[in-house]
Amino acid sequence: xxxxxxxxxxxxxxxxxxxxxxxxxxxxxxxxxxxxxxxxxxxxxxxxxxxxxxxxxxxxxxxxxxxxxxxxxxxxxxxxxxxxxxxxxxxxxxxxxxxxxxxxxxxxxxxxxxxxxxxxxxxxxxxxxxxxxxxxxxxxxxxxxxxxxxxxxxxxxxxxxxxxxxxxxxxxxxxxxxxxxxxxxxxxxxxxxxxxxxxxxxxxxxxxxxxxxxxxxxxxxxxxxxxxxxxxxxxxxxxxxxxxxxxxxxxxxxxxxxxxxxxxxxxxxxxxxxxxxxxxxxxxxxxxxxxxxxxxxxxxxxxxxxxxxxxxxxxxxxxxxxxxxxxxxxxxxxxxxxxxxxxxxxxxxxxxxxxxxx
Amino acid sequence: xxxxxxxxxxxxxxxxxxxxxxxxxxxxxxxxxxxxxxxxxxxxxxxxxxxxxxxxxxxxxxxxxxxxxxxxxxxxxxxxxxxxxxxxxxxxxxxxxxxxxxxxxxxxxxxxxxxxxxxxxxxxxxxxxxxxxxxxxxxxxxxxxxxxxxxx
Numbered sequence: 001x002x003x004x005x006x007x008x009x010x011x012x013x014x015x016x017x018x019x020x021x022x023x024x025x026x027x028x029x030x031x032x033x034x035x036x037x038x039x040x041x042x043x044x045x046x047x048x049x050x051x052x053x054x055x056x057x058x059x060x061x062x063x064x065x066x067x068x069x070x071x072x073x074x075x076x077x078x079x080x081x082x083x084x085x086x087x088x089x090x091x092x093x094x095x096x097x098x099x100x101x102x103x104x105x106x107x108x109x110x111x112x113x114x115x116x117x118x119x120x121x122x123x124x125x126x127x128x129x130x131x132x133x134x135x136x137x138x139x140x141x142x143x144x145x146x147x148x149x150x151x152x153x154x155x156x157x158x159x160x161x162x163x164x165x166x167x168x169x170x171x172x173x174x175x176x177x178x179x180x181x182x183x184x185x186x187x188x189x190x191x192x193x194x195x196x197x198x199x200x201x202x203x204x205x206x207x208x209x210x211x212x213x214x215x216x217x218x219x220x221x222x223x224x225x226x227x228x229x230x231x232x233x234x235x236x237x238x239x240x241x242x243x244x245x246x247x248x249x250x251x252x253x254x255x256x257x258x259x260x261x262x263x264x265x266x267x268x269x270x271x272x273x274x275x276x277x278x279x280x281x282x283x284x285x286x287x288x289x290x291x292x293x294x295x296x297x298x299x300x301x302x303x304x305x306x307x308x309x310x311x312x313x314x315x316x317x318x319x320x321x322x323x324x325x326x327x328x329x330x331x332x333x334x335x336x337x338x339x340x341x342x343x344x345x346x347x348x349x350x351x352x353x354x355x356x357x358x
Numbered sequence: 359x360x361x362x363x364x365x366x367x368x369x370x371x372x373x374x375x376x377x378x379x380x381x382x383x384x385x386x387x388x389x390x391x392x393x394x395x396x397x398x399x400x401x402x403x404x405x406x407x408x409x410x411x412x413x414x415x416x417x418x419x420x421x422x423x424x425x426x427x428x429x430x431x432x433x434x435x436x437x438x439x440x441x442x443x444x445x446x447x448x449x450x451x452x453x454x455x456x457x458x459x460x461x462x463x464x465x466x467x468x469x470x471x472x473x474x475x476x477x478x479x480x481x482x483x484x485x486x487x488x489x490x491x492x493x494x495x496x497x498x499x500x501x502x503x504x505x506x507x508x509x510x
Contacts (some may be wrong), residue, residue, distance in 0.1 A: 055456075055459060075420070075459060075462050075463060075466070078420075102394075104474065104477065105412065105470070105474055105476065105477050106470035106473060109416050109469075109470070109473070192390035193390075196387070196389075196390065199387060200383070200385060200387075204383050222477070222481045225481075225485075226393055226394055229393050230388070230390050230393045233388045233393060234387055234388065300365065300367050300370065301367055302371070306385075307385055308378050308383050308384075309371060309374050309378065312374035312377055312378060313370065313374055316370065316373075316374060323365065323370070326365045327365055330365060
């Protein structure tokens with residue numbers, strides 16, 4: 001019996017790609033014969049891992065298990081319906097297509113298609129694992145009736161012990177306050193709200209603060225142009241868009257960050273929140289989608305978007321050491337729920353139960 | 359799940375709100391939606407015929423290798439036609455299926471590329487419009503301004 005994973009796109013440094021690789025190692029260690037198949041393979045991932053092309057589909061018999069990572073619509077989804085093996089879906093959620101209408105037609109249609117396809121896929125999978133309860137509810141709302149368990153994304157925290165970029169640390173690790181957000185520059189992540197809050201913070205509390213917006217805007221050039229124009233009209237400086245950066249630089253931004261600010265309106269899990277917990281960076285986040293569940297009472301959760309209030313909270317976290325320590329303490333406790341041991345054990349338990357129940 | 363040691367976010371937020379009132383902070387900056395409206399970047403001209411065609415193109419980008427199998431023959435011929443067609447289909451599937459998959463991929467890429475180009479053209483058209491307006495207003499400001507030397 002083989003347990004193979006399939007994903008549409010395996011990219012370097014991407015949360016889903018990391019999850020796939022980590023699960024593969026885990027299944028291998030547990031003694032299963034495994035393989036990873038992807039439609040689009042990032043050469044940087046292929047350098048260190050064996051990834052097979054998803055097309056033509058691998059020949060699997062009825063005892064084999066296919067774990068499909070469900071996130072965007074691809075031609076392979078239609079094909080896996082016909083496969084005779086046992087099928088498991090790991091659902092990472094799909095961003096509502098409305099966010100992309102004015103910016104990327106291909107993303108708009110891709111997200112719209114998969115939302116429509118989701119209903120048709122309800123009977124395809126024998127078992128599902130969702131990375132949050134928010135995602136599980138989404139599957140249920142789309143007519144999935146099979147058993148659905150919740151398991152957080154597997155995060156290999158050992159990677160965060162790698163040395164961070166000295167260049168970034170030397171350049172920015174001074175007495176100025178650094179506010180940080182990590183995530184693709186896309187409309188659902190609402191970088192404009194991060195900028196608005198930063199603008200208030202700079203104007204009312206700390207004129208020397210910096211804002212780092214780390215993430216690629218590839219394919220979202222119009223949104224990025226709007227953000228640039230917004231910054232210029234607000235008359236603020238020190239907003240640094242880094243675009244996509246190497247992993248050691250990401251680590252360095254976490255190291256120099258004083259606050260992690262997330263105003264996103266759609267997240268299926270939000271790995272950067274867990275990363276901020278790991279690096280002891282206090283989190284201020286807007287309570288949307290899976291974010292309250294990922295934070296589970298830690299960090300500072302905002303139920304309204306008022307840039308003045310957000311700026312005030314940032315100021316309190318920077319200036320009030322007791323508050324900052326309490327927030328970090330809460331985050332450390334929450335981080336324990338995402339430990340590699342705990343999450344991997346949970347995943348293996350789920351998969352072994354599924355394999356045992358034919 | 360571990361026990362939580364979270365902070366009392368509600369009183370923190372209430373405290374911050376009180377601070378804002380006390381210090382008289384107000385938010386009267388431009389909003390992002392104002393910027394979007396003003397710049398009109400990427401605004402979709404939804405009545406556009408080209409956009410309608412793109413939607414149709416997207417709808418039909420995926421073709422199927424399998425048509426419904428039918429027969430108009432009657433009698434014994436009618437009985438054997440369908441099974442024979444099914445066998446032929448099975449025999450050629452190894453050849454047809456990859457071609458259809460490739461064709462679908464090409465169709466998808468063509469439809470997405472046309473759509474993205476459409477968006478880019480719209481964005482640039484709006485950007486030009488915006489810059490022309492800006493240019494016009496700057497030019498008129500320049501002409502309205504009295505010459506410093508004559509003003510003296």
